[in-house]
Amino acid sequence: MKKILILSTALTNLAFAAQADITVMSWGGAYGEAQTEAFVKPFIAATGKAVIMVDADNPAPAMKAMVEAGNVTVDVASVEYADGIRLCDEGILEPIDPASLPAAPDGTPAMEDFLPGAVTECAVSTDIWANVYGYDTTKFPADAAPTTAADFFDLAKFPGKRGLRKGAKAVLEFALMGDGVPAAEVYNVLSTPEGVDRAFAKLDSIKSEVVWWEAGAQPPQLLADGEVAMTTAYNGRLFAAAMNEAKPFQIVWDGQVYENEMFVVPKGAPNMADAMEFIAFSTSTEGLRASAQQISYGPARKSSMAEEIIYKDGKTVMAPHLPTAPENLTNALLSSSDFWVDHDAELNERFQAWLAQ
Amino acid sequence: MALPTYASPLERAWYYTYLVICGVVFLFLIAPILIVIPLSFNAEPYFTFTPKMLTLDPEGYSLRWYDTLLTLGHPTPDAVRDSSWWSTVWERATWVQAAKNSFWVGLWATVLATTLGTIAALGLSRPEMPYRRLIMALLISPMIVPIIIIAVGMSFFFAKACVAPDSAIGAIFGVFLSDKGCLANSYLGVIVAHAVLGIPFVIITVTATLTGFDQSLIRAAHSLGANPRTTFFKVIMPLILPGIISGALFAFVTSFDEVVAVLFIAGPAQQTIPRQMFNGIREAISPAILSVATILVIVSVLLLAMVELLRRRSERLRGVTPR
Amino acid sequence: MAEATQELLTTADGRPLKAALAAAQSRAKRRAFFLVLPLLLFIILTFLVPIGYMLKRSFEHDGFASSAPALVAWFGENRGFDPADPPEEAYAALVEDLARMQVEKTTGMAGTRINYSVPGSISMFKKGAREAKNLTPPFRDSLIAIDPEWASPALWRGMASASHVYTTEFYLVASDMKLNDHGWARGEDKERIYLYLFFKTFVISGIITVLCLLLAFPVSHLLATLPMAKSSLLMIFVLLPFWTSLLVRTSAWIALLQEQGVVNDLLVGLGLVSDEGRLTMMYNMTGTIVAMTHVLLPFMILPLYSVMRVIPPSYARAARSLGATSWTTFRRVYMPQTLPGIAAGSLLVFILAVGYYITPALVGGADGQLISNLISFHMNKSNWSLAAAIAGMLLAAILALYWLYDRLIGIDRLKLG
Secondary structure, three states, rough: OOOHHHHHHHHHHHHHHOOEEEEEEEEEHHHHHHHHHHHHHHHHHHHHOEEEEEEEEOOHHHHHHHHHHOOOOOEEEEEEEHHHHHHOOOOOEEEOOOOOOOOOOOOOHHHHHEEOOEEOOEEEEEEEEEEEEEEEEEOOOHHOOOOHHHHHHHHHHOOEEEEEOOOOOHHHHHHHHHOOOOOHHHHHHHOOHHHHHHHHHHHHHHHHHEEEEEOOHHHHHHHOOOOOOEEEEEEHHHHHHHHHHOEEEEEEEEEEEEEEEEEEEEEOOOOOHHHHHHHHHHOHHHHHHHHHHHHEEEEEEOOOOOOOOEOOOOEEEOHHOOOOOOOOOOEEEEEOHHHHHHHHHHHHHHHHHHOOO | OOOOOOOOOOHHHHHHHHHHHHHHHHHHHHHHHHHHHHOOEEEEOOOOHHHHHHOHHHHEEOHHHHHHHHHHHOOOOOOOOOHHHHHHHHHHHHHHHHHHHHHHHHHHHHHHHHHHHHHHHHHHHOOOOHHHHHHHHHHHHHHOHHHHHHHHHHHHHHHHOOOOOOOOHHHHHHHHHHOEEOOOOOOOHHHHHHHHHHHHHHHHHHHHHHHHHOHHHHHHHOOOOHHHHHHHHHHHHHHHHHHHHHHHHHHHHHHOOOHHHEEEOOHHHHHHHHHHHHOOOOOOOOHHHHHHHHHHHHHHHHHHHHHHHHHHHHHHHOOOOOO | OOOHHHHEEEHHHHHHHHHHHHHHHHHHHHHHHHHHHHHHHHHHHHHHHHHHHHHHOOEOOOOOOOOOOOHHHHHHHHHOOOOOOOOOHHHHHHHHHHHHHHHHHHHHHHHHHHHHOOHHHHHHHHHHHHHHHHHOOOOHHHHHHHHHHOOOHHHHHHHHOOOOOOOHHHHHOOOOEEEOOOOOEOHHHOOOOHHHHHHHHHHHHHHHHHHHHHHHHHHHHHHOOOOOOHHHHHHHHHHHHHOOHHHHHHHHHHHOOOOOOOHHHHHHHHHOOOOOOOOOOOOOHHHHHHHHHHHHHHHHHHHHHHHHOOOOOHHHHHHHHHHOOHHHHHHHHHHHHHHHHHHHHHHHHHHHHHOOOHHHHHHOOOOOOOHHEEEEEEHHHOOOOHHHHHHHHHHHHHHHHHHHHHHHHHHOOOOOO
């Protein structure tokens, strides 16, 4: 038997890639690259532990499926704020000890340094990002370019295909804002059956022209290929395409829906202690700052913003490109975790049925 | 089919229309496969022909998308390409890892499917075989049952199919299983799943070879004093070998092309080429995908040539006159 | 009875020949069976058992039964309760369970289970569980104060039924049924999706089968009637796609058909469509149909070809010489002889199309999704039992077609290449 064991070990080593120590599941594309640069590489350099990144369209359901199947392969996952709370409620996540998070360089305890709400029972914020929409400036004359959420739904004035995320969250809010509902009223309206019908009716008005996307890397590609005239996207993806590939993309901040992105640890993660260490390392003042230097998502620690953040190209000031810049917040909506924790299942079900009809 | 001399003008017209229709269908079949080859040499990140490509300007073409196959996942893609750079490619590059995984999973799945399938085909083609039709229907069914159903079933079952890593079985198969000793997220799980999918092809091709097989040859061998082993290796094997090999090729291609089972039961360590392509196509189809596609087209041309040669050899051996 | 008195034939060692023959035959039978046995065991263990396990999952969900012990006990004792007006003790059990769910973090599990049959329940459970420890008797009134839906008969029916681990409810849900106040009924139009997608999957598969047949027929005929050397050469056009990776072909179709793709560029270049009027042929049903037709076409050509190859050309010539027109000859003489090939190819293509996943997932957009994609969707959302129930229904449909195939054509006549 020993012989077989040696043989099979030898074969495996020859045959298969080595298993990594810590597996981080994130959203891929420009965001995944930013997290690799800001968190993973420095962590490997500092600790010598191996980390691999794996991509998912949305890590939350993928990770939930793993935990419920008793078959967890990821140690850390990057999820939306509401999912971080919902999955914690559902017992999918490991609680994170706030005391394990490092203090700011000036000694301010982590819990005072983080913005309110940025650390929850099971999750720690890595950045603040937004659902925005963008267009290709070469497709619209400068004096007749879209500027508001309503313009996105105006096929007569701005003809062309639209890209939208295939899911209820942020899309329904955006539809209501496109229908003239002020940001402050959106969740009141959406809490009523009539409000939900209204959001779907608004979506109906452009349904025939919509190209649905799922992975965050798709919308910049759709815009670049000319497959759509305008598309919703995660703001950092459009920023990355504009900066790194010099794409003529313009972001429209009117009607943006912003929220915290959270690192979480699934129950039964194979390398629990390393996962916690990785999260503490990544969400330190320097970690969050490094992340904001890679992609235009804002840090959730006050100390990370103490100095002006400059993009990795060495010259672009990040502040005006962040969702939390004052000029970007004139008609902006903070995604409501309360609302989505309760309504995620039924609205997504309705959305899927609507999509198939 | 030549046109008979008595054909009327209308029939002549119809005949040429028919030839044109056939031409169009052949074009429909082959054009998509051929179109990826020039597009993969695009210098721009689009997958349509740029004006420069159409005027055959060398500047419109480049190998950059083939280069990304080496550099994706490489920690220092822009460093000097010395031997350590290349060894890092071999160890780290995403596509190279995927290719290695695809190759080894395909190889083991093929060995498993071909061995079990060939032995079973020998039994199935004996006239005495009981419940032949029923068993045949069962063994072919992995080809008919939608792969999504198989994958869902396996993803439920493989997560529960675990052995304690410190047990005897765990010690032998441990390296092929996941960290927890389960079939899910393990190489063995993917290999087994792909073997199941390849088995129908082996059964079909080997039984087809055996239909022309003269069972009296076995009796002749026995009567001349050969034991079953010798009979198999000296008499049966050489005759059905072409069938076995083409069955094995089918099994290998099935595994090499399979993505649904991988999506459902494989872990992050078992990325294969199709899974990598699937992700790539969903996210952002860039000509990098087309450069992989081009390589795969070349591989399938080689495989096709091999199968065709084997088929001819088999027909010659069995004394079947070519059609 | 002449034979009875006849002397029995024996073998050289004196055994009755009949018995010896039977023994030899059963030995041969056993030997043949033992050759098949390893594979049979392998397939049972790695294919039949997982599918059986999946079917079991389609009848099983303990999300509510395991997290609401007080209600489960109460339902067990009060089988005939009136869902329109459950007594206060039922509400007390409910509040006790809600409080427990909040502590044990099982609200999501329990709410999800009820949500399948009564949409909207999951939000109620989450809200209810948060408040549960602060509620005071009478519990009926304090629950209704949070949400009047707590008194809904549909909800109570749903909870009573979910208190059993084993259920057929997922098949009802997968048939677009929902619980209302009086029992199971068809759900609201805006929530109906499953049967519609089944129907659509069958229609699209039918369209693809017909398209494949129309395209395959002339080509197979040409291949079957050309001299061997030429047809072998042309056969490459059929076999190369057959051997080429599905993902390669799918990505090729995206490159060809997308709005800024090769076909649209060609049409614009020829002036057939304007630059603004580019055709949308990808990420919708058109894309799915075109790409799947291409992928499945070889499965139609190969069986048709093998049937047409052996049709003697003399029949057609005889018909012509007897005065039939070429159309009549085709319709009355040639076509009927190709029917076995048509049946084999069509059934095979249809069966494969119904279960297709990859191509629609990549090129289908929103309206080109098939039932397999919905199974995958629910798997990803960890709705295991529902995914399993839909898969079970698809499996039943496929097995019926497979049985038909076996009866009409015979599974052992399946040939490749």
